[in-house]
Amino acid sequence: xxxxxxxxxxxxxxxxxxxxxxxxxxxxxxxxxxxxxxxxxxxxxxxxxxxxxxxxxxxxxxxxxxxxxxxxxxxxxxxxxxxxxxxxxxxxxxxxxxxxxxxxxxxxxxxxxxxxxxxxxxxxxxxxxxxxxxxxxxxxxxxxxxxxxxxxxxxxxxxxxxxxxxxxxxxxxxxxxxxxxxxxxxxxxxxxxxxxxxxxxxxxxxxxxxxxxxxxxxxxxxxxxxxxxxxxxxxxxxxxxxxxxxxxxxxxxxxxxxxxxxxxxxxxxxxxxxxxxxxxxxxxxxxxxxxxxxxxxxxxxxxxxxxxxxxxxxxxxxxxxxxxxxxxxxxxxxxxxxxxxxxxxxxxxxxxxxxxxxxxxxxxxxxxxxxxxxxxxxxxxxxxxxxxxxxxxxxxxxxxxxxxxxxxxxxxxxxxxxxxxxxxxxxxxxxxxxxxxxxxxxx
Numbered sequence: 334x335x336x337x338x339x340x341x342x343x344x345x346x347x348x349x350x351x352x353x354x355x356x357x358x359x360x361x362x363x364x365x366x367x368x369x370x371x372x373x374x375x376x377x378x379x380x381x382x383x384x385x386x387x388x389x390x391x392x393x394x395x396x397x398x399x400x401x402x403x404x405x406x407x408x409x410x411x412x413x414x415x416x417x418x419x420x421x422x423x424x425x426x427x428x429x430x431x432x433x434x435x436x437x438x439x440x441x442x443x444x445x446x447x448x449x450x451x452x453x454x455x456x457x458x459x460x461x462x463x464x465x466x467x468x469x470x471x472x473x474x475x476x477x478x479x480x481x482x483x484x485x486x487x488x489x490x491x492x493x494x495x496x497x498x499x500x501x502x503x504x505x506x507x508x509x510x511x512x513x514x515x516x517x518x519x520x521x522x523x524x525x526x527x528x529x530x531x532x533x534x535x536x537x538x539x540x541x542x543x544x545x546x547x548x549x550x551x552x553x554x555x556x557x558x559x560x561x562x563x564x565x566x567x568x569x570x571x572x573x574x575x576x577x578x579x580x581x582x583x584x585x586x587x588x589x590x591x592x593x594x595x596x597x598x599x600x601x602x603x604x605x606x607x608x609x610x611x612x613x614x615x616x617x618x619x620x621x622x623x624x625x626x627x628x629x630x631x632x633x634x635x636x637x638x639x640x641x642x643x644x645x646x647x648x649x650x651x652x653x654x655x656x657x658x659x660x661x662x663x664x665x666x667x668x669x670x671x672x673x674x675x676x677x678x679x680x681x682x683x684x685x686x687x688x689x690x691x692x693x694x695x696x697x698x699x700x701x702x703x704x705x706x707x708x709x710x711x712x713x714x715x716x717x718x719x720x721x722x723x724x725x726x727x728x729x730x731x732x733x734x735x736x737x738x739x740x741x742x743x744x745x746x747x748x749x750x751x752x753x754x755x756x757x758x759x760x761x762x763x764x765x766x767x768x769x770x771x772x773x774x775x776x
Contacts, residue, residue, distance in 0.1 A: 338395050338640025339698075342456045375761040376753040380485040383747030384711030384776075385677035387625040388482065390633040391618070391660070395456070395640030396703075398686035398696050400725050401649050402430045403704035404447045412689050413724045415696075416646040427717050432653040435661035436706075442664055442673070444712040444774055448719025448728045451684050451700030451735060456640070459683035459700060465506065466739045466750070466765040473756060476506035478739070479631040481764055483512040485748050489628040491582035496624055498617050498634040507756035514633065521591055521620045522604075522612040528589045588627035591620060598666075603658035613637075614659035622666055625676050639682060643695040664708050677710025677745055688726045702728045705738070711745040713776045733771055740768030741775070 398415070400406055405419045405428055419428035422440035429437045436443075451459055458469045465475040476484070479495045488494040497504075497514035498521065505513045519526050587593065600606075602615030617634045624632045636659075637652040660680070667673040685703025686696030702721045708714070719731035743750040743764065750768055753761035 342640040378749035385745040386675040392635040396684040397682040399704035441715040454698035454700040521616040607655040614655040673709040679707040736768030
């Protein structure tokens with residue numbers, strides 16, 4: 334599949350980041366006394382479930398234009414306003430982009446921040462920042478929000494605590510690999526979709542699998558008696574145990590089984606209605622709903638290509654209708670099932686787009702102000718918080734730095750973002766560097 338967007342955006346989609354540098358160890362001069370003092374000074378807070386019992390993170394990679402989506406400027410000059418019109422919402426004075434008609438109908442259930450401030454208009458760095466709460470540094474790689482939630486709470490049952498629909502890479506940072514996501518591998522929009530690792534190899538039954546697991550555990554136990562560092566084996570044990578629990582669990586298999594959904598529900602999410610996007614947006618979001626309903630704490634998915642340096646109208650017409658249908662259906666579905674108040678849904682895009690339409694009918698990178706949409710999980714519904722100025726160049730009121738937004742989301746989940754987690758070399762690192770709760774977003 335051809336990846337659209339600028340060269341910077343294509344690199345972030347194709348390349349896996351190198352592993353971060355290892356920082357220090359006891360063998361490199363950190364004495365036991367110093368290590369104990371570090372641990373004594375470490376900021377510790379208990380994580381207790383907040384109103385957001387689960388999170389659905391929807392990534393729109395590339396940088397969605399707020400002017401064509403969450404914050405149109407219909408009164409601005411044409412070169413700023415852009416080529417698309419607006420949709421009215423139930424909220425007086427609030428409009429959404431022309432290609433969000435279904436989402437506009439449920440705007441009173443959304444919480445949209447129109448005054449987010451980023452740092453660097455670079456795809457890789459901006460993506461790192463919005464998913465991890467820190468800017469890129471050569472000295473340390475930080476965990477994503479999904480990995481932190483998995484670290485703090487873990488799974489509720491045989492289902493993993495963190496699931497990525499599709500692929501994921503380099504999520505855990507300085508945390509153990511066991512807190513990374515279980516990835517589905519395939520796409521639920523594809524025919525014959527199956528979850529990898531949920532079926533045993535041909536000729537191997539559960540009894541034989543369990544016997545091999547006991548043998549492996551006995552061998553690992555012998556290794557531990559001889560090795561001073563058991564962490565790699567412990568991580569392997571966690572993976573094997575998780576795999577075994579998932580393979581033998583009917584609840585796990587059912588959670589991934591979209592055949593249990595009615596044709597009416599799949600159609601409501603948009604399956605088969607959009608030629609360009611197919612059923613990607615709809616069936617990925619439907620699977621996410623099934624997973625949180627089954628008890629998964631954090632589900633991540635991605636959809637579309639949003640790096641529209643050229644022909645923004647054409648590209649929005651290709652990408653946005655399927656998202657609009659699926660997103661509106663997801664919010665309504667969660668609400669109908671009594672899940673919305675306990676499920677935080679946030680739509681993540683790493684930056685915004687330039688105020689002016691460029692010479693090739695697109696918009697370029699812009700991080701000084703952009704918009705993000707959310708719903709549920711303890712947020713105040715019907716709030717369109719903050720705003721950009723008349724040309725979408727800068728924040729006009731109620732600026733929300735990313736650290737404040739992330740601190741607020743962690744509070745809803747039940748995690749104090751000032752808590753320090755331990756990185757390599759007994760180095761305590763705050764989950765978020767600074768940040769204040771935005772009280773105006775909370776129900």
